[in-house]
Amino acid sequence: xxxxxxxxxxxxxxxxxxxxxxxxxxxxxxxxxxxxxxxxxxxxxxxxxxxxxxxxxxxxxxxxxxxxxxxxxxxxxxxxxxxxxxxxxxxxxxxxxxxxxxxxxxxxxxxxxxxxxxxxxxxxxxxxxxxxxxxxxxxxxxxxxxxxxxxxxxxxxxxxxxxxxxxxxxxxxxxxxxxxxxxxxxxxxxxxxxxxxxxxxxxxxxxxxxxxxxxxxxxxxxxxxxxxxxxxxxxxxxxxxxx
Amino acid sequence: xxxxxxxxxxxxxxxxxxxxxxxxxxxxxxxxxxxxxxxxxxxxxxxxxxxxxxxxxxxxxxxxxxxxxxxxxxxxxxxxxxxxxxxxxxxxxxxxxxxxxxxxxxxxxxxxxxxxxxxxxxxxxxxxxxxxxxxxxxxxxxxxxxxxxxxxxxxxxxxxxxxxxxxxxxxxxxxxxxxxxxxxxxxxxxxxxxxxxxxxxxxxxxxxxxxxxxxxxxxxxxxxxxxxxxxxxxxxxxxxxxx
DNA sequence: CATACATACATGTATATACTTTTACCCGAG
DNA sequence: CTCGGGTAAAAGTATATACATGTATGTATG
Numbered sequence: 001x002x003x004x005x006x007x008x009x010x011x012x013x014x015x016x017x018x019x020x021x022x023x024x025x026x027x028x029x030x031x032x033x034x035x036x037x038x039x040x041x042x043x044x045x046x047x048x049x050x051x052x053x054x055x056x057x058x059x060x061x062x063x064x065x066x067x068x069x070x071x072x073x074x075x076x077x078x079x080x081x082x083x084x085x086x087x088x089x090x091x092x093x094x095x096x097x098x099x100x101x102x103x104x105x106x107x108x109x110x111x112x113x114x115x116x117x118x119x120x121x122x123x124x125x126x127x128x129x130x131x132x133x134x135x136x137x138x139x140x141x142x143x144x145x146x147x148x149x150x151x152x153x154x155x156x157x158x159x160x161x162x163x164x165x166x167x168x169x170x171x172x173x174x175x176x177x178x179x180x181x182x183x184x185x186x187x188x189x190x191x192x193x194x195x196x197x198x199x200x201x202x203x204x205x206x207x208x209x210x211x212x213x214x215x216x217x218x219x220x221x222x223x224x225x226x227x228x229x230x231x232x233x234x235x236x237x238x239x240x241x242x243x
Numbered sequence: 244x245x246x247x248x249x250x251x252x253x254x255x256x257x258x259x260x261x262x263x264x265x266x267x268x269x270x271x272x273x274x275x276x277x278x279x280x281x282x283x284x285x286x287x288x289x290x291x292x293x294x295x296x297x298x299x300x301x302x303x304x305x306x307x308x309x310x311x312x313x314x315x316x317x318x319x320x321x322x323x324x325x326x327x328x329x330x331x332x333x334x335x336x337x338x339x340x341x342x343x344x345x346x347x348x349x350x351x352x353x354x355x356x357x358x359x360x361x362x363x364x365x366x367x368x369x370x371x372x373x374x375x376x377x378x379x380x381x382x383x384x385x386x387x388x389x390x391x392x393x394x395x396x397x398x399x400x401x402x403x404x405x406x407x408x409x410x411x412x413x414x415x416x417x418x419x420x421x422x423x424x425x426x427x428x429x430x431x432x433x434x435x436x437x438x439x440x441x442x443x444x445x446x447x448x449x450x451x452x453x454x455x456x457x458x459x460x461x462x463x464x465x466x467x468x469x470x471x472x473x474x475x476x477x478x479x480x481x482x483x484x485x486x
Numbered sequence: 487c488a489t490a491c492a493t494a495c496a497t498g499t500a501t502a503t504a505c506t507t508t509t510a511c512c513c514g515a516g
Numbered sequence: 517c518t519c520g521g522g523t524a525a526a527a528g529t530a531t532a533t534a535c536a537t538g539t540a541t542g543t544a545t546g
Contacts, residue, residue, distance in 0.1 A: 036496060036497085037496075038495090038496085038499070052497080052498080052499095055497090056498090065496095066496095066497065067496085067497080068496065068497040068498065069495070069496050069497065070495095070496065070497080071495095071496065071497080072497080073494090172511080
């Protein structure tokens with residue numbers, strides 16, 4: 001018999017917290033299956049409707065998946081929002097039925113510029129990882145991808161082979177994203193970008209600046225340049241979907 | 244005593260549909276206050292818990308706001324997601340402390356092209372509203388805004404003065420958006436765009452194509468062109484917020 | 487051995503009921 | 517007129533109960 005904390009919040013919130021905590025600490029490991037509603041009722045001493053509400057809301061929030069007649073399971077790592085999703089260019093290309101290939105131009109450890117250190121919200125100048133990758137769709141370069149990565153959150157970033165694993169997949173697997181910032185703009189290609197993407201200098205490019213946080217710490221800063229004529233970002237979103 | 248439709252969907256979904264429909268058709272007008280839970284129980288013939296669930300989920304989805312002890316109200320026009328929010332350029336400009344002004348270039352009724360009718364998912368060629376507006380930030384043109392509007396959902400669109408009310412605000416107020424599609428790309432300015440935005444022909448522009456649905460019906464199609472050097476779309480998003 | 491049925495168990499929905507908490511409003515005392 | 521308390525009304529939470537629905541599994545039957 002487990003006793004829930006004696007706080008002011010409603011019971012179903014305590015149950016949600018209890019479940020989230022146990023997900024975080026890796027209880028219910030391996031098959032990631034949670035106790036059934038009735039088992040939770042027995043162990044927590046609350047009614048089934050209360051447990052059900054907690055589970056339903058956690059499911060709506062994307063933490064759990066449920067299957068009638070089978071059980072409740074911890075949801076697989078989440079692709080999150082449309083704006084995050086558009087960032088996984090490798091998956092996007094494959095989904096269109098095309099072939100994706102990466103070419104790693106740079107993978108190094110650098111001392112950040114003052115401006116970059118500021119973006120990372122660093123007090124001191126600690127070194128960070130830096131990568132530049134070109135992504136190809138059927139041998140046509142479509143995206144130039146520059147990333148700066150916080151080594152305290154993602155060690156060994158500089159030892160990966162990003163021609164095999166996409167940087168996005170690696171980062172997603174290594175650290176949970178709790179917050180994302182995007183800035184999207186249109187810029188003309190500079191000489192280097194034009195060369196890597198095989199387009200004319202001054203041609204229109206979509207430029208996506210992205211920062212991700214893990215808790216209060218900036219995890220990554222990415223600068224993605226899309227060859228304008230060959231690419232667009234798409235998303236479809238249903239505000240009222242809730243389950 | 245109202246009878247809900249005899250479909251397969253669960254009762255609380257029918258109640259949600261009933262409420263959404265009455266919001267859309269402007270029932271409960273003026274003070275935008277809904278009947279109390281007990282009144283809905285009486286008029287729909289379902290239990291209070293079922294009504295409560297419907298109202299709670301519509302509240303979570305942003306359609307309603309509720310105040311304990313007072314009542315349930317239709318939520319003010321919704322800023323919703325980051326991607327939708329970026330579209331309200333008037334609010335954005337004002338928030339930056341700058342002055343916003345609109346200039347209406349075109350406001351007319353047209354017979355859509357075949358392609359446009361297809362985008363609207365129209366079987367027949369019914370006429371639609373068409374507007375072109377330039378949005379200024381401190382007398383500097385920043386966005387060219389072209390919209391196509393479904394007259395069956397938003398009548399009188401052609402009779403508004405969009406130099407006073409922003410098109411976005413008017414549309415948001417008139418119909419609830421249940422789904423949104425965005426396509427973002429970077430394009431060079433053509434002659435007409437360049438003239439209206441006061442930039443060079445061929446200069447980089449951010450181009451945002453947007454379709455909104457109300458239920459199964461396409462409500463609006465928008466083509467927004469941002470002067471690239473003067474504008475960028477920004478957003479910040481917390482995936483893990485869940486209530 | 488394979489198929490079909492029965493069964494157990496899980497989640498999903500619906501109801502009736504009770505109590506709590508918050509808010510608005512009325513009305514009386516000062 | 518003002519302050520204050522009482523009261524009614526509304527949403528919020530919690531429970532017990534019942535039945536519906538989907539899934540897996542074991543068993544009997546051909």
